Amino acid sequence: MEAEPPAYRRLHWSLLPIACSFGAALLEAEPREQIFYGEFDGRRDKRVLIKILGE
Amino acid sequence: MKSHRKVLTLRLPDRTGFVNLTEEVAAAVRESGVQEGLCLVNSMHITSSVFINDEESGLKQDYLRWLERLAPFNPGSDPKQGGYLHNRTGEDNGDAHHKRQVMGREVVVAITKGRLDFGPWEQIFYGEFDGRRDKRVLIKILGE
Known part of the structure; x- marks a missing residue:
């Protein structure tokens, strides 16, 4: 990875730990399953919604 | 937990086309009375799609052109001539199965x-790739 990734790349990487911790703690994920955000029109704010239901 | 099921029936006059389902799905959510939950919308057929994107006429034409490049309509069953092995069954909709898989x-x-x-x-769309017959879309709402 380059020393100073562009903004759209920083957004991408910053989301990965969130996805990973959910995978380990809560989701019934297969060992290699990871959740990704894919950006195709970046360099601006984008949002991802996580909605959790259950008891 | 509440549960609400609704089936929409669509019959498009052409082989391909898109229908904006957002208002129908919003109505189903209102009927369900669910305040916090999840709403599933799926095509009950394997030659049509449900997807989310923008209500913009150019984009819908772009999609059709792009899908036609990826999986051109060809009623034949010889891949060497651009046909689909699926059409050996006597059907002519091999392309529609591919278009639906992408969308x-x-x-x-x-x-x-x-x-x-x-x-x-965000708007919810039905994408038809083998129309001119009744097709169904399932809406299932779960929550409280």
């Missing part, structure tokens, strides 16, 4: 405070 089967939308929790431009 997807279903969408899931969060319900928050009794409403579909969309991003600013």
Whole structure:
């Protein structure tokens, strides 16, 4: 990875730990399953919604 | 937990086309009375899709052109001549199965405070790739 990734790349990487911790703690994920955000029109704010239901 | 099921029947006059289902799905959410939950919308057929994107006429034409390049209509069954092995069954819709696979089967939308929790431009579409006959879309809503 380059020393100073562009903004759209920083957004991408910053989301990965969130996805990973959910995978380990809560989701019934297969060992290699990871959740990704894919950006195709970046360099601006984008949002991802996580909605959790259950008891 | 509440559960609500609704089936929409669509019959498009052409072989391909898109229908904006957002208002029908929002109505189903209102009927369900669910305030916090999830809404599943899926095509019940393997030659049509449900997907989310923008209500913009140019984009819909772009999609059709792009899909036609990826999987051109060809009623034949000889791949060497651009046909589909699937059409050996006597059908002519091998292309429609491929187009649907690219555009997807279903969408899931969060319900928050009794409403579909969309991003600013999100709209729910039905994509038809083998029309001129009745097709069904399932809406299933779960929550409280």
